Amino acid sequence: MSIITILGAGAMGSGLCTPLCKSGWEVRLWGTWLDDHLIDACEAGKPHPRTKVPLAKGVKLYRSDELNKALEGADVVVMSVASVGVPKITEMALEGISKGKALWLTSKGFCPNQEGKIQLLPEAIRTIARQKGVSIPPIVAIAGPVKANECAEGKPTATIFGCKDIKVSQMYAREARTDVYCIEATDDETGVEICAPMKNVYAIALGIADGLEEGTGFPHHNLKAATFNRAIKEMSLLGQALGARMETAFGLPGVGDLEVTGLSGRNKVYGVRIGRGEKAKEALAEMDRLEQTVEGVPAAGLAAKLVEQSAPHLKEELTLLKAVNEILAGTDRPVVQVISEAVLPKRP
Ligand SMILES: NC(=O)c1ccc[n+]([C@@H]2O[C@H](COP(=O)([O-])OP(=O)(O)OC[C@H]3O[C@@H](n4cnc5c(N)ncnc54)[C@H](O)[C@@H]3O)[C@@H](O)[C@H]2O)c1
The missing domain is CATH 3.40.50.720 (NAD(P)-binding Rossmann-like Domain)
Known part of the structure; x- marks a missing residue:
């Protein structure tokens, strides 16, 4: 044995x-x-x-x-x-x-x-x-x-x-x-290892869409779906820039894991709090108090650094990563606006 x-x-x-x-x-x-x-x-x-x-x-x-x-x-x-x-x-x-x-x-x-x-x-x-x-x-x-x-x-x-x-x-x-x-x-070790932490970052954004529903009483499912789509695209782009295969983000490590992480779990719960109207830093302090480690928070900052160091051409292209970091830094703009600008298709 x-x-x-x-x-x-x-x-x-x-x-x-x-x-x-x-x-x-x-x-x-x-x-x-x-x-x-x-x-x-x-x-x-x-x-x-x-x-x-x-x-x-x-x-x-x-x-x-x-x-x-x-x-x-x-x-x-x-x-x-x-x-x-x-x-x-x-x-x-x-x-x-x-x-x-x-x-x-x-x-x-x-x-x-x-x-x-x-x-x-x-x-x-x-x-x-x-x-x-x-x-x-x-x-x-x-x-x-x-x-x-x-x-x-x-x-x-x-x-x-x-x-x-x-x-x-x-x-x-x-x-x-x-x-x-x-x-x-x-x-594809690289593809698997890019998706694993990135889906925690993007699950915060999915949680924000759910929190917007709780805060406003009106569903934001369209925004959530657009966020999901954008998240997968960004995992694929970043993975490919670092040598991963495109399809890995569209399989179990990307689509699969983001689906389950966006349904429940600490990163999503943290996002819900922000979507409901709590300030990012206060919500994080509360998660810490409850012994709920939100791995997506450090991962978001480290991912931005990784992009700067190893895939600088993607810095402006990974709009959702940028939006999550803006929100975590305590933006004064409404979070719905920050996420919408990042995930909705641009004017052609
Ligand atoms: N929970 C899940 O469903 C799940 C699924 C797949 C992967 N993971 C990953 O597995 C890892 C562990 O997750 P978990 O859900 O078991 O978390 P957990 O909070 O239940 O356990 C964390 C573990 O890490 C150890 N740890 C925490 N901080 C540490 C530190 N500073 N130094 C040394 N050890 C420390 C703890 O002692 C504990 O053994 C995470 O990276 C997580 O993303 C979790």
């Missing part, structure tokens, strides 16, 4: 345990120093506090001071912490990662390196390993429309594994598949 060690006992790390146990892996779940209360609940047999679903049977739990034990003999390591924690956890787990056959990655975000260059997460991880003189196995980027609670509950789910070596993504797509957790394989 192959051993898989998941780093991060949050919603996604724990949710992933369900299909992995079902597909025959020996699953270990390691919690960071922020996860003690989550491990407590799982050990007590209670539902996981984030997914509200009990952990799959047979999962071995490890606390933050047991990282080496959790990694010992692992065939695959899964990075499943919030993107802000990826550099630190990579450094802490580097030895264990280097001994495995693959590193899977569910974390979604961008990461500035020491020189301030914005990197996609797999590149950021490879850079850290290179700097430490450690060689690491292939990275498999995991994305697609996967809500952690539904995955935990064993509901039908489509996902995508992206590795530069297609044979590796195909192999794990076979080995982690269950009747209900079904996996596409791609070699």
Whole structure:
């Protein structure tokens, strides 16, 4: 039986345990120093506090001071912490990662390196390993429309594994598949890793359209649909500028994940607050108070930097990205006007 060690006992790390146990892996779940209360609940047999679903049977739990034990003999390591924690956890787990056959990655975000260059997460991880003189196995980027609670509950789910070596993504797509957790394989790591954080940014805009309905009492579905269309176009443009395939944004990592993220989740909820009339900064403070990390906020700023550094010709073309950043900065203009100008077709 192959051993898989998941780093991060949050919603996604724990949710992933369900299909992995079902597909025959020996699953270990390691919690960071922020996860003690989550491990407590799982050990007590209670539902996981984030997914509200009990952990799959047979999962071995490890606390933050047991990282080496959790990694010992692992065939695959899964990075499943919030993107802000990826550099630190990579450094802490580097030895264990280097001994495995693959590193899977569910974390979604961008990461500035020491020189301030914005990197996609797999590149950021490879850079850290290179700097430490450690060689690491292939990275498999995991994305697609996967809500952690539904995955935990064993509901039908489509996902995508992206590795530069297609044979590796195909192999794990076979080995982690269950009747209900079904996996596409791609070699477009870049496309997958662009869509993953960008859809969090654009889900804020979709939430704003829903919030406008709550605030005004009148639906803004037309605006929401135009926003969705624009978001996919921008993910595709940015991805292609960085070497991704166009179709990736139109598949599970783009269209699929944006649909599910725009239905529910923290980025959408944050957007609803803004659409309803709350100021961006105040709404974010309230989300923080509720321990709701809104990954789309840092991702929006980092994406703008990434565009400036690596695809400057797109700076004016990615109008929705620009609009979200204007709103997050606390624009004085009505948000409906800012989003409309960004997503409605221009006068011919
Ligand atoms: N929830 C989902 O449906 C879902 C689906 C696919 C991918 N993801 C991605 O998986 C990653 C984890 O998401 P989640 O839903 O489990 O979030 P979560 O908030 O439930 O858990 C976050 C995890 O990251 C760790 N963490 C947070 N801040 C950290 C820091 N500063 N340093 C080190 N570790 C830190 C926590 O200890 C915890 O293990 C995110 O990047 C998210 O975008 C989530």
